[in-house]
Amino acid sequence: MLHLVLFLVFGAICVAGAVNLLAQNHPISSALSLVVVMASLAVEYLLLGAEFVAAVQVIVYAGAVMVLFVFVIMLLNAGAEERTQGSRVALVLGIPGVLAGGLLVAWVLVQRTNTPEVPLGALPGFPKTIGALLFHQFLLPFEVTSILVLIAIMGAVVLASRPEPKMKVPEKES
Amino acid sequence: MSNLLFFIVASIIKIVLVIFILLTAVAYTVWLERKVVGHMQNRWGPSRVGPFGLLQPAADGIKFLMKEDLTPPHVYRPLFIAAPMIAVICALTSISVIPFGNAITVFGHIVPMQITDLNIGLLLILGVTSVGVYGVALAGWSSNSKYSLLGGLRASAQMVSYEICLGLSLVGVLIVSGSFSLREIVQSQSGHFFGFIPKWNIFYGCQFIAFFIYLMAAYAETNRLPFDLPEAETELVAGYHDHRRLRGHRALSGRLERSDIWSAAFAGDSPDFLVRRKNLRFSFYLYLGARHTATFPL
């Protein structure tokens, strides 16, 4: 009972945040509603027992990635969005595509309503067990992600740094 | 049912007590700092209100409460109001996992002296403090002024970057105690090395280096003196709390959580550690925190 109530409350907050992200015009409002979505998703993870995932979700997503977003919005001083008519491809292909995809997902879910019910904290993901799994079974992907992050850091630095004004080569006195 | 009721009542009492004690302690730590810095600089510090100026924090609090709630016309209103709330709520939430004593038995129920004991307590603190960055960033942005924006950007950049040092310096503690739960971390530090050195993590191996890193990162996080670039009073007129009514509000909230965590993580002792921790925290705050303010003429 408690599980269902908590799920519904935080699920509602989650969906409200996601819809607010679409409804808001100003990027900062969108970013903050995305933070709300992420925080309530962390609660959903906790309900499923994934406590470490929940903590990392808050630290990494809400605390680092979204701060980066807010930071960039502040840095570029992005104002409210201007309305344009939008792209025609999105109208013609995108919205029917989303509707079709949504119908497909809904149909699959209705067909498979006999999914098992899980209690509160179904599968406890303690940091210890997750760490053991990460460093034994998933060692190679783990190391690969470290290289990925390194490349991403270098790419970000190269892309965001201002292109240097060309140095004038002092001509040799002859 | 009575169990549940008891739990709820006990939790509410604990929350009220902890918040009350904490806020009072913070107020008087500020008083102590002003007093000590004053004496170091050959002045008296607060001395007018009450004996030794002891009622000064209360007077300050009343002054803050009675001030006119002024909202400048050009600000982005919802965030201007929400930003200090975010900062304060995040700072206060993080004390909920900090233990302050052994469990006691009341009417046959065991009441742990901690608001809640989470398996991921330390991660919760890190997460909540990293969310607290929004308070600073949004406070700067929503004031809609160049100085505030620059101050907010500087402060949030500094907080985000020092958060990494902060998190990594705690790894040693985690390895030694093998748990994220603050209660277990504190319990793993009970006892003595060789019978007389308390078994605190700070004396364990090279942990004092981690402690030093943590300390410096904590100063940077709270924008204390050597790292007070964001609040640069001369060029940015105190940065993000420019345009802000309750500037003391924010300034208070940041620094209180840090000292609590370090003492739990590095210098906790098991049974009667409440008193000892307070002493340590005070003396520490005094001898390093206050000295900084007094001796760095920045």
Add this chain to the structure above:
Amino acid sequence: MVPISYYLILSGILFACGVIGFLIKRNIITIFMSIELMLNGVNLSFVAFAAQWHHLSGQVFVFFVMVVAAAEASVGLAIIIAVFRTRETLNIDQVNLLKL
């Protein structure tokens, strides 16, 4: 007791919101945030499936998704800054040339 399908429906709704935002928003940063929203929806389904099959791999995968999202965010925001520097706009409709 909550059926796993509830969690899946929630993750589906989040993903759909992300797709719709990707299609209808005109600000590059908001579009980017919609992508993050989609990734979050997928993460929820990973954790839900982990609970269904009682296997922690699902939860481990969430970390990989997070790493990719963080890397993507840093590079993407750097690209946004570079675009803003040259075009001085964040409106995706006005970023319509391949050259600077």
